[in-house]
Amino acid sequence: MVVPQAGPILELVDVEKSYPGVRALKAVSLRLQAGEVHALVGENGAGKSTLVKILGGIEQPDAGILRLAGATSTLASPLAARRAGIAVIHQELTLLPQMTIAENLLLGREALVGRCGIVSPSRRRRAARAMLERIGVGRDPDTTVGSLPVSEQQLVEIARALSEDAKVILMDEPTAALTEVEAAALFAKIGELKATGVAILYVSHRLDEVMRLADRITVLRDGALVAQGAAATFTVGEIITAMVGRTIADHYPRREPRRLGELLLDVEEPAAAACGGRVWLRAGEIVGVAGLIGSGRSEWANALFSGGLKGEIRLRGRVVRPKSPHHSRQLGIGLVPGDRKVQGLFSDLSVRENLTITVLDRISGALGVLHPSRLAEVARALIARLAIRCPSDRVRVGTLSGGNQQKVAMAKWLARESDVLILDEPTRGVDIGAKEEIYRLILQMARDGKAVMLVSSEVPELLSLSDRIYVMRKGQFVDAVDAGRSSQEQLIALASGE
Amino acid sequence: MSDRATVSATIAREPSKHRDLTPLIARLAPLGALFLLILVMAAFVPGFFTVHNLTNVARQVSINAIIASGMTLIIITGGIDLSVGSLVALTGCVAMLALNATDSDVLGILAGIAVGGLAGAMNGSLVAFLRLPAFVVTLGGLTIFRGLALTITEGQPIVRFEGAYKWLGQGVLLGLPVPVWAMIVVVICIHFLLSRTTFGAHVYAVGGSETAARLSGVRVPLVKFMTYVIGGLLTGLAGMILMARLSSAQPASGEMFELDAIAAVVLGGTSLSGGRGMVWGTLIGALIIGILNNSLNLLGVSSFYQLVAKGLIILLAVFVDQWLRQRLASQV
Numbered sequence: 001m002v003v004p005q006a007g008p009i010l011e012l013v014d015v016e017k018s019y020p021g022v023r024a025l026k027a028v029s030l031r032l033q034a035g036e037v038h039a040l041v042g043e044n045g046a047g048k049s050t051l052v053k054i055l056g057g058i059e060q061p062d063a064g065i066l067r068l069a070g071a072t073s074t075l076a077s078p079l080a081a082r083r084a085g086i087a088v089i090h091q092e093l094t095l096l097p098q099m100t101i102a103e104n105l106l107l108g109r110e111a112l113v114g115r116c117g118i119v120s121p122s123r124r125r126r127a128a129r130a131m132l133e134r135i136g137v138g139r140d141p142d143t144t145v146g147s148l149p150v151s152e153q154q155l156v157e158i159a160r161a162l163s164e165d166a167k168v169i170l171m172d173e174p175t176a177a178l179t180e181v182e183a184a185a186l187f188a189k190i191g192e193l194k195a196t197g198v199a200i201l202y203v204s205h206r207l208d209e210v211m212r213l214a215d216r217i218t219v220l221r222d223g224a225l226v227a228q229g230a231a232a233t234f235t236v237g238e239i240i241t242a243m244v245g246r247t248i249a250d251h252y253p254r255r256e257p258r259r260l261g262e263l264l265l266d267v268e269e270p271a272a273a274a275c276g277g278r279v280w281l282r283a284g285e286i287v288g289v290a291g292l293i294g295s296g297r298s299e300w301a302n303a304l305f306s307g308g309l310k311g312e313i314r315l316r317g318r319v320v321r322p323k324s325p326h327h328s329r330q331l332g333i334g335l336v337p338g339d340r341k342v343q344g345l346f347s348d349l350s351v352r353e354n355l356t357i358t359v360l361d362r363i364s365g366a367l368g369v370l371h372p373s374r375l376a377e378v379a380r381a382l383i384a385r386l387a388i389r390c391p392s393d394r395v396r397v398g399t400l401s402g403g404n405q406q407k408v409a410m411a412k413w414l415a416r417e418s419d420v421l422i423l424d425e426p427t428r429g430v431d432i433g434a435k436e437e438i439y440r441l442i443l444q445m446a447r448d449g450k451a452v453m454l455v456s457s458e459v460p461e462l463l464s465l466s467d468r469i470y471v472m473r474k475g476q477f478v479d480a481v482d483a484g485r486s487s488q489e490q491l492i493a494l495a496s497g498e
Numbered sequence: 499m500s501d502r503a504t505v506s507a508t509i510a511r512e513p514s515k516h517r518d519l520t521p522l523i524a525r526l527a528p529l530g531a532l533f534l535l536i537l538v539m540a541a542f543v544p545g546f547f548t549v550h551n552l553t554n555v556a557r558q559v560s561i562n563a564i565i566a567s568g569m570t571l572i573i574i575t576g577g578i579d580l581s582v583g584s585l586v587a588l589t590g591c592v593a594m595l596a597l598n599a600t601d602s603d604v605l606g607i608l609a610g611i612a613v614g615g616l617a618g619a620m621n622g623s624l625v626a627f628l629r630l631p632a633f634v635v636t637l638g639g640l641t642i643f644r645g646l647a648l649t650i651t652e653g654q655p656i657v658r659f660e661g662a663y664k665w666l667g668q669g670v671l672l673g674l675p676v677p678v679w680a681m682i683v684v685v686i687c688i689h690f691l692l693s694r695t696t697f698g699a700h701v702y703a704v705g706g707s708e709t710a711a712r713l714s715g716v717r718v719p720l721v722k723f724m725t726y727v728i729g730g731l732l733t734g735l736a737g738m739i740l741m742a743r744l745s746s747a748q749p750a751s752g753e754m755f756e757l758d759a760i761a762a763v764v765l766g767g768t769s770l771s772g773g774r775g776m777v778w779g780t781l782i783g784a785l786i787i788g789i790l791n792n793s794l795n796l797l798g799v800s801s802f803y804q805l806v807a808k809g810l811i812i813l814l815a816v817f818v819d820q821w822l823r824q825r826l827a828s829q830v
Contacts, residue, residue: 337710348773360699370698
């Protein structure tokens with residue numbers, strides 16, 4: 001056991017960061033000691049990712065001081081952060097899957113194992129083996145990285161970080177893609193790393209892990225530090241209270257009674273054994289789907305829309321088999337995807353082209369001939385209905401603000417007047433103003449008798465909008481709760497398996 | 499050499515002065531380049547700016563422009579078709595054999611165009627339904643179609659001096675050569691298809707983002723497939739015109755036509771990465787290439803140098819396209 005040195009390895013003092021429309025970090029201070037695991041927890045949007053980006057050199061703080069081993073410093077780029085001994089293990093791994101472990105470990109540092117640009121494979125293999133041994137991985141360095149399970153790929157990343165003399169390792173949701181057994185192995189490794197004097201900043205939603213691993217805990221909420229201290233002084237309940245903090249804030253709409261209609265969509269789902277083996281939506285109902293990132297929420301919603309579900313699907317009582325998004329669209333099911341930029345929109349096409357894409361078959365004349373005036377009419381009506389702010393319907397969608405882009409992505413499906421609308425993270429990355437407008441839209445859809453499935457990471461959003469909420473964990477529907485009688489604490493506990 | 503420098507300088511300088519006009523300039527750049535090229539050639543190349551020569555240029559350009567119109571659709575969806583040159587030869591040979599066998603001009607020509615459509619359907623199925631890379635599929639098509647053309651003709655040209663079919667390549671209608679009329683009709687049709695039909699909107703959507711298109715309910719494979727079929731049919735038409743012009747089917751004809759077609763598309767401002775482009779741009783691109791070839795011919799420049807010149811122009815066009823794209827991206 002290395003005795004922790006007196007001063008912190010890394011210290012942040014009053015760090016601030018703003019993005020247009022959002023104050024992502026408000027005067028956050030944090031100290032990391034050698035040989036400790038410091039857990040960073042908070043809901044989505046609390047500022048964890050921003051903090052990780054600042055420490056990884058990807059973003060620069062607007063204000064505040066960063067000290068490395070006591071000396072004031074800046075991390076101007078990801079390379080600068082690595083040189084300063086800070087390694088980030090991201091959720092998405094950054095290894096090259098088609099290359100071997102040895103090639104990956106020495107990527108960009110081939111000079112260490114070669115001369116005049118000629119790499120010696122045997123020296124590279126030896127160097128890689130030494131790096132792997134340091135964290136106790138017995139794999140052959142010539143193994144292709146892509147053939148390894150994610151858990152081992154993570155270890156390869158850690159080995160690379162250590163070989164670069166990392167003193168601080170940031171782990172961003174490292175267990176999101178791991179099985180229980182793999183996670184346990186990772187925790188053991190984290191214990192070993194601690195013993196060698198490495199400081200670990202552990203970002204996670206999973207409070208059981210946090211309680212098990214952390215020496216100290218920092219809780220962020222809405223970009224501000226709300227609690228900080230030795231892990232032993234917290235209970236899980238206290239952490240959840242700190243994370244949630246408030247009752248449902250003002251910008252969430254007040255719950256209102258809704259008149260529910262007939263059963264619209266009824267999906268037989270083996271993974272929903274815990275809630276009767278079925279997932280259903282009624283007309284005029286908003287059904288939430290809660291779960292942590294990686295719980296399979298979006299995947300399930302996507303499979304429902306794209307035709308990847310195994311169970312029987314009934315639409316208005318009739319058995320249907322959606323084969324493709326096209327087929328689902330004809331059946332009256334729509335999906336607003338979570339990844340707006342790549343899946344929801346055509347960034348390089350105009351607002352008009354984006355808005356009309358789902359209804360071309362309805363507004364075209366014989367032989368698919370389109371009339372520009374008709375397209376413009378449809379686009380203008382949607383722009384007015386959703387209050388989309390854009391200079392004209394001919395500008396590229398990519399030039400609009402995030403909130404307005406999201407409104408275009410939704411308007412596209414509103415145009416179709418689908419009976420069932422699946423919304424995946426409809427308010428991710430949009431400012432408060434646009435959020436409120438999107439909530440109003442969702443409520444209006446329900447009033448119009450649509451069935452809305454709202455997949456979201458924002459628990460208060462789910463609670464204030466939904467009638468019922470399904471909770472997913474590790475690909476399974478673990479419970480279905482009545483939103484009016486549930487609480488943030490209950491949902492977070494269900495989603496994280498407490 | 500000086501004329502090219504002028505063209506590039508004009509294209510490159512204007513956007514920096516009018517930042518907000520970049521999209522407009524990106525659209526008008528090919529037209530401006532063509533206009534400037536004509537001015538320069540008219541001033542410096544003796545015999546260029548005559549009715550006879552310009553008609554000649556239009557006739558020479560027509561085959562490439564027709565092929566390139568189909569290629570425009572394919573490239574906007576993010577694909578490519580390298581097999582068009584060989585297909586020109588194959589459709590010509592099939593048509594001539596059918597013509598000789600049936601003694602019917604109409605049947606022969608229909609057979610040729612049908613073979614073009616079939617070949618496009620083959621390429622399209624492999625690319626769209628089996629998801630093989632378009633580059634490799636059509637590279638295969640390139641040698642298959644050439645091989646078939648050589649096989650069915652035993653490697654020998656088939657000449658046929660008599661017959662109404664020659665009108666397609668050699669006839670004149672209202673003062674313009676028939677191939678030029680064909681080119682005009684094709685460009686107008688494709689323009690209408692792209693700008694005024696559901697299919698056209700889907701073509702842009704697929705090129706803009708395949709995932710977003712799929713999730714919007716666009717049948718992406720079907721759209722891609724259709725672009726290759728249309729490309730094949732138009733290549734067949736071009737094959738008929740070439741056969742009619744030469745009064746013969748040449749199994750070795752059409753070599754490097756794919757490069758001229760792709761060059762015309764790129765010069766016309768269509769992005770090789772898909773999602774953006776217009777067929778009138780392609781027509782302008784084909785005209786630029788044709789005028790360049792013609793002027794260099796008139797100036798007595800060796801055809802070897804002409805190849806170099808054409809390559810340089812293509813590089814320049816890709817460079818300008820990339821540059822404009824980055825400007826557009828930075829405006830967000």
